[in-house]
Amino acid sequence: MHIKPGVDFSRLEPEIVSALWKASEIYERHGHIMTLTSGREKADGRKKNSKHPQGLAADVRTRNLPGALHKKILDEIKAALGPQYYLMLKATPEPHIHIHFNGISP
Numbered sequence: 001m002h003i004k005p006g007v008d009f010s011r012l013e014p015e016i017v018s019a020l021w022k023a024s025e026i027y028e029r030h031g032h033i034m035t036l037t038s039g040r041e042k043a044d045g046r047k048k049n050s051k052h053p054q055g056l057a058a059d060v061r062t063r064n065l066p067g068a069l070h071k072k073i074l075d076e077i078k079a080a081l082g083p084q085y086y087l088m089l090k091a092t093p094e095p096h097i098h099i100h101f102n103g104i105s106p
């Protein structure tokens with residue numbers, strides 16, 4: 001996994017760290033290196049109830065992937081993480097998958 005300069009990777013909750021690990025393996029299975037583009041740092045356009053400042057959300061880049069892989073990788077990460085996680089393809093500020101933890105830890 002690459003980490004975009006300026007991204008705060010520290011103090012992410014274990015639920016997100018483990019999700020990033022699994023997501024990264026899925027990228028690699030398709031021959032791509034995943035880049036973390038957002039963690040806990042402040043960013044323009046965050047919603048008030050964003051889980052980013054709590055360390056319970058992360059964004060990973062999709063703009064380097066061929067178009068056909070965006071949805072495929074999204075679906076595979078969703079299946080790997082299960083219903084405790086919410087994932088969404090977003091177009092701004094650059095194409096990425098937003099992942100946050102909604103559920104209850106085991």
Ligand SMILES: [Zn+2]
Pocket residue numbers: 038052057058059097098099
């Ligand atoms: Zn996000």
